[in-house]
Amino acid sequence: MIRITAACGLKLSPYQLERWRTAGLIPRPGPDTQVKIGDTKVYPPQTAALVAGLLVCAPHCRSIDDLALLAFFNEVPVPFDPVRAALLTAYFPQYSKDREQKDEALQRIPAKHRGQEEPWYDWAEAAAFVDMENQAAVRQMRDNLRRRRDLATASRHELDGRVCGVLTWLNAPALPTHDSVFMADLRAAMAFAGPPEQSRAAWLLAAHCHSEQLAERSETSGSERLDTFLAVTEKELRSLRELVKEALDAMWHMATEGRCRRFDVNSPSMARGAGRMLVEWTTVRRAHPAGARPAQLLVDSLRSLWSLCSTDSVGEGRGAFECRTRPGR
Incomplete structure (x- = not known):
């Protein structure tokens, strides 16, 4: 050899x-x-x-797990067992960390305010606190909100509060479309009619959250996710890899203003991120119709948001919006 x-x-x-x-x-x-x-x-x-x-x-790569994942997502014919072990290592410690972050955020909500709304509201607010760490998306939402005439001189504290409110409802089971104040904030934060380069990170985060609102919501545990993933066959694993790569291409196409059509998984950190997407999808796909593809769900979610935000406002038109967001264009 x-x-x-x-x-x-x-x-x-x-x-x-x-x-x-x-x-x-x-x-x-x-x-x-x-x-x-x-x-x-x-x-x-x-x-x-x-x-x-x-x-x-x-x-x-510095570790066997990183090597297995990077090779796998670059279509090197790596054996099934080390790839599955590497996917487990990439996903479940991060899953536990994410849950701990949300639990800590939940505990930061003053006790007198907890439980005042629907049972899911506190958890949605905690998830929003965690999403606020996405600096690129939050900065874009904050800047978009400031373009609104009545918020032109608003403080950063007020704008962050409005962004957190938008993210709270994006993490809720459904958007309160009847709430005119919230919908005005959502329309401003998304800025679909504005320069897209100022909103792509915000769109991606919002589309990810909204796609869960369009799905059949159900609670799962770490052990259930583990059992679901362990049931995946080698053939399914290769199919899931193609779905994840397709989704990464769609997100990259959107993030680069249509300049790039393919996202190359060329580093261990990218491979770990792709691996976490793959394991997550093994559970998430159960909440969507059979045959659903994560790339199409992302685009459908974004178009759904565009439609909701275009109500009572003048937008660029559905045809023009689809031309700017269609994957593979």
Whole structure:
């Protein structure tokens, strides 16, 4: 194997070879993993392609999990078990951390204010507090709100309060379309009729939240998500990878004003993010119709928001809006 990769201009060390064998990334020599040519047993071309792919990804990675994920999302034929283990490591510690952040945010709500609204309201407010950490989206919403004449001289504190209010209702089961004050804030924060480069991060965050409002909402636990993911087959895993890559392309197309159509997963951090999206979708897809695709859900959610925000206001027109947001254009 070392000689084969050297012939391709790649350097494979004995240490790497053994480390990857131990981790299950490449098979050990044996009757089931080698073919006989004359009196010599060699790895088949598929294994050589696998090792070559790992060697290309390896310089960017510090751990086996990162290598497995980066190779997987770059379509290197990595074995199923190490990829599944890496996805578990990427998703569940972050899932627990996110839950802890929301629980901490919930505890910061004054006790006298908790439970005054519907049972879901406190949790929606806690989720909004966490979403406020998305600095790019919050900054865009705040700047868009300031463009409204009555908020032109508003303090940052007031504007942040309005942004948090918008995010609270975006994390609620449904938007209060009957509330004219809230809808005015939502229309201003989204600024669909304004320069898109000033609102793309805000649109992505809002579309993600609103897509959950369009789904069938249900409570899940970490153990339920784990069981759901462990039931995923190798074939399903490859299919899920394509759905995630399609969704990343759609988001990147939107974020770059249509200049770029493909999002390259070229670093461990990007691979971990894509991996978390994949594991999340194994549970989230149950709340959507069979065959739903996350990329299309994102666009449908954004168009739904556009439609709601265009009521009682003059927008650019549905045709023009769809031309600016259609994936793959």
